[in-house]
Amino acid sequence: MGREDRPVTSTASRESAESAAAHGLVSCLACGLLCRSPAAPGAIRCPRCHACLHPRKPDSIARTWAFLITACILYVPANTLPILETRSLFGSQSNTIMSGVILFWNSGSWFVAALIFFASIVVPLTKLIALALLLISIQRRLAWQPHQRTRLYRLLDFIGRWSMLDIYVTALSVALVQVESLTSMRAGLGAAAFGAVVVLTMLAVQAFDPRLIWDTGNIPEEPNA
Amino acid sequence: MQIEPKPDACRVPTQRKLLACPHCDLLQFEVDLAQHHDAHCARCDAPLYRGTRARLDWMIALTLGSAILFLVSNLFPIAVLKMAGAYNTTTLAGTVLALHHQGRPIVAALMLITAILIPACELGAMIYMLIPLRAGRIAPGVPVCFRFVRAAHPWSMTEVCLLGVLVTLAKLSDMAIIIPGIALWAFAGMIALFAALRASFSVRDFWAWIDALRCAPSTDSGV
Numbered sequence: 001m002g003r004e005d006r007p008v009t010s011t012a013s014r015e016s017a018e019s020a021a022a023h024g025l026v027s028c029l030a031c032g033l034l035c036r037s038p039a040a041p042g043a044i045r046c047p048r049c050h051a052c053l054h055p056r057k058p059d060s061i062a063r064t065w066a067f068l069i070t071a072c073i074l075y076v077p078a079n080t081l082p083i084l085e086t087r088s089l090f091g092s093q094s095n096t097i098m099s100g101v102i103l104f105w106n107s108g109s110w111f112v113a114a115l116i117f118f119a120s121i122v123v124p125l126t127k128l129i130a131l132a133l134l135l136i137s138i139q140r141r142l143a144w145q146p147h148q149r150t151r152l153y154r155l156l157d158f159i160g161r162w163s164m165l166d167i168y169v170t171a172l173s174v175a176l177v178q179v180e181s182l183t184s185m186r187a188g189l190g191a192a193a194f195g196a197v198v199v200l201t202m203l204a205v206q207a208f209d210p211r212l213i214w215d216t217g218n219i220p221e222e223p224n225a
Numbered sequence: 226m227q228i229e230p231k232p233d234a235c236r237v238p239t240q241r242k243l244l245a246c247p248h249c250d251l252l253q254f255e256v257d258l259a260q261h262h263d264a265h266c267a268r269c270d271a272p273l274y275r276g277t278r279a280r281l282d283w284m285i286a287l288t289l290g291s292a293i294l295f296l297v298s299n300l301f302p303i304a305v306l307k308m309a310g311a312y313n314t315t316t317l318a319g320t321v322l323a324l325h326h327q328g329r330p331i332v333a334a335l336m337l338i339t340a341i342l343i344p345a346c347e348l349g350a351m352i353y354m355l356i357p358l359r360a361g362r363i364a365p366g367v368p369v370c371f372r373f374v375r376a377a378h379p380w381s382m383t384e385v386c387l388l389g390v391l392v393t394l395a396k397l398s399d400m401a402i403i404i405p406g407i408a409l410w411a412f413a414g415m416i417a418l419f420a421a422l423r424a425s426f427s428v429r430d431f432w433a434w435i436d437a438l439r440c441a442p443s444t445d446s447g448v
Binding site: 021023025029033034051104112151157162164165166167169170172175176177178179195 | 245246248249268269271274304306319322323324327332339372376380388390397400
């Protein structure tokens with residue numbers, strides 16, 4: 001850890017930028033082995049790790065849209081329904097994600113407020129918008145900024161998991177704050193909706209195939225039923 | 226006994242191997258790497274493969290260490306909450322049960338799967354693959370285990386969980402007295418070791434060890 005990782009460029013590949021699919025080759029996404037794709041369309045398996053091989057992820061765009069639209073629909077209850085309900089001697093109070101952030105901010109813990117705001121609001125919104133952008137740009141076959149778009153995909157892949165932060169905060173609060181009759185916390189329906197949004201956006205990013213960004217000229221046909 | 230990639234391993238017929246970038250499908254030649262260096266795609270800069278990071282012994286030590294710390298972090302309470310003479314405590318699994326009792330099965334399942342089950346299975350799979358390899362054998366079902374580890378990777382969120390625990394403790398310390406438990410320290414240590422293990426795991430080296438064993442004349446190995 002901590003060493004500089006130098007990008008290594010192989011000079012031979014610079015001159016002829018060609019995709020493996022155009023040469024009838026398939027790269028295994030699990031172990032990286034390059035394999036020859038069969039003449040007849042059909043699922044083949046990697047000889048080394050036995051993973052299913054596809055020139056491109058099957059039905060990538062349709063699947064990503066499906067996960068993305070479901071996530072968008074659930075995003076509304078995730079933000080409007082309470083995720084944490086607190087009951088104490090002084091009455092009960094229910095907090096949505098945003099009101100929780102505001103509560104933190106007003107109580108002086110700015111760092112925690114910023115952290116939760118970033119993980120629960122900025123990250124999911126970024127994912128929804130950026131994935132929709134990537135999908136539309138591919139469907140319109142735009143050759144626009146492929147480097148930046150691939151980098152965006154990698155960013156989405158990296159930040160996705162951190163949205164789960166609020167789920168863990170809710171889970172532990174609920175388990176710890178159960179002091180008989182004094183105070184108790186309950187997870188609200190919003191927590192379930194929010195958890196579903198996080199899982200669905202992660203599935204959407206996994207179903208998305210960044211190689212389609214580079215396939216603007218010749219689209220290799222996907223072997224599907 | 227010793228696991229070293231042999232020069233005449235069966236899958237390396239030529240010096241220059243081709244590979245394709247997983248993010249942009251560019252065909253390119255593999256290059257030799259110095260230790261602790263990564264190869265990136267010539268076009269889109271995606272990480273392609275990593276040079277040798279650590280020896281197998283080092284990786285096994287990290288795996289066993291994180292497995293022990295994982296056990297400790299799941300058996301002991303994470304924190305104790307004291308409030309007006311009453312107190313309450315919970316373990317990691319206790320949070321799952323609490324959510325379940327409150328009628329939030331989805332949140333409980335998410336917590337159980339991402340913070341407990343998947344990390345446990347990932348560690349188990351690593352132990353299962355690496356220890357026989359150290360003894361010069363290939364465990365049956367290595368391809369399945371390998372694919373499981375790769376697929377489970379995005380869903381094992383122990384580090385996010387730790388951050389969540391810290392945020393919760395900071396939040397609750399305003400209204401009650403919070404005493405961190407042993408499990409919290411064990412959990413932090415487990416994440417550090419697990420991160421080191423992931424950083425030292427080179428997919429390329431792993432398959433090179435397996436290929437070397439597969440192609441070696443079977444003298445004492447059972448497979």
